[in-house]
Amino acid sequence: MSKKITVSKAIREGLLEEMRRDDKMFIMGEDMAVMGNVFAITTGFLDEFGPNRVIDTPISEEGFLGMAVGAAMRGMHPCVELMYDDFVTVCADPLFNQAAKLKYMSGGQCSIPLVLRMPMGSGRRNAGQHSQSLEGMVCHFPGLKVVAPCSAADAKGLIKSALRDPDPVVVFEHKLLYAKKEEIPEDEDYLVPIGKANVKREGKDLTIITWSREVNFSMEAAEKLAAEGIDVEVLDLRTLVPIDWEAIKASIAKTHNAIIVSEEVKRGSYAGEISAQIAEELFDELDAPVERVCGLNIVSPFSPVLEDQNFPHPDDIVKAVKRVLNK
């Protein structure tokens, strides 16, 4: 059985089911309780779970994320939302120096079962401080797990897995996916395992490795390419850390070509990291150099005309595939 709901509803369902299942879980962040979140993810939660478990915070990101870390050390399961991933810079310490490190530095004495949800991505005309894709920066820090779902089903299944995971998990949610309606299974216990990629489309000529909203653009590109007789495989990573290397390896062993598509600033991107790993370990499988298809090395611009230059569109992906295949 399945039903058709939006990605934001799917996330909401995941949170709601886990709140009902796990009384150690609580939600905190800006505008999460009375308003029920700017994207309506938690409307009604305050009435059902009360103010101890659905907490409106002041605009004190470093403060409340630090508190979530402390609560997690005590065995609670905090689910924190940053209104935009851009704000991770003002709470970098509790995420990167505390949540990510305290297990290791204490010799494994504690787990930090913290989930940090971060709406991200370009295309909403929100300019340079509300549009970034900071996967590369977050994935840099050992100690964190990182997921970036695209579909409604994956968003729900991964958020539920994240909430049940004993380690800190950062969830990148693309804001422009929230309103997209998709089929999801009815099953209340629908989980998508962390660390498992999904072959979204099978193909034999080239592997597009991607995640989040660029999965949809890659699928569009794949259709256009198919019309020209080019058969690409689209691999939706879904999880960035731990990365599903076996899936990447298997796909490249079949196609012998790869591009990596993300919305990130190209320089220092996670796309670059994946490209490097492929070059190091799968060089003999490759027929051509791996290409990164990313944003530019610029600040995300406001003007729609300019912003549209700053993340890969289906046509950019088509062009990149043809370049790599020399067609």
Added chain:
Amino acid sequence: MATKKKNEKYSKEMLLDFYRTMVRIRTFEEHAAECFTKGMLAGNIHLSIGQEAAEAGAFAAIQPQDYFTSTHRGHGHVIARGGDPKRAMAELFGKKTGYCKGKGGSMHIADMGKMNHLGANGIVGAGQGISAGSALASKIMGDNSVTVGCFGDSSTNEGTFHENLNMAATWKLPLVWFIENNCYGVSTEIHRVTNTPDLASRAAAYDVPFAVVDGTDPVAVYEAMTTAMDHARSGKGPYVVEAKVYRYQGHYCGDPAVYRPAEYMENALANDAIEKLGKKLMDMGIKEAELEEIKSAAQAEMDEAVKFADESPYPDPSEVTDDMYTADNERCVAR
């Protein structure tokens, strides 16, 4: 004198306990310093010498079910909380038998199991958020524990001091913050960069009660902390206690502290807490020999701790990637 009158409320045994804890802290630190100077320890250590009375007094007011966070200058807290000097010293040595299996070192001793020690922290002010979060957990779970965030003067200038105190006050969290004000952040004298004579007084901005006490008097600290703990435990919200202490050494062991005027150490030595309490105890009829016995017992205990640490094995190099993640560790660290 007011302090003398106050002290009459307390038994000789209790004052002797303070004395013993203070001597043990100082002796632990002197041993650590000696090991560091001899090159037996790698890295850096930050010593609590001059802060012993504050730590002994504060921790006497903390119950077994309570939690605490600590700082880079945190060895004294471990001793005052009743931690094992052997495991603490072994952690300083980077040995497998240390509290954190050698993965944390001097700045990161933690003991979630016995001490409810949520960790010393190398980031100034980080314990403010963690302690407030632990207090939030206590509130949500409805247990009876109070969390004590221990930190130094300079971290009151971090944003987290203000962010977390504001939230803890608004939500009436069972939180006590214990500031050991030794007047120096590395080389910078606190009043050169801070506009209030006291630091705890900033709590007033958030309608949080506070006390400022002489940190060379363990009884004064104990009393202030008892009031603070009772306040927090009864559901009235956080409380801030500031103890004025001295930092005998530089910022780290080996720092000559040339930036400090000579009067600082003159005052410190004239107010030496161990000497003052020793005199008081002798006034109360304790024999000098008994105090000497406490000192030699501490020497023997810390000699033993050094021996244990020195003879303990280092972690096996193969353990380097262990403990990063609770689930799926191998795959998460592989690439």
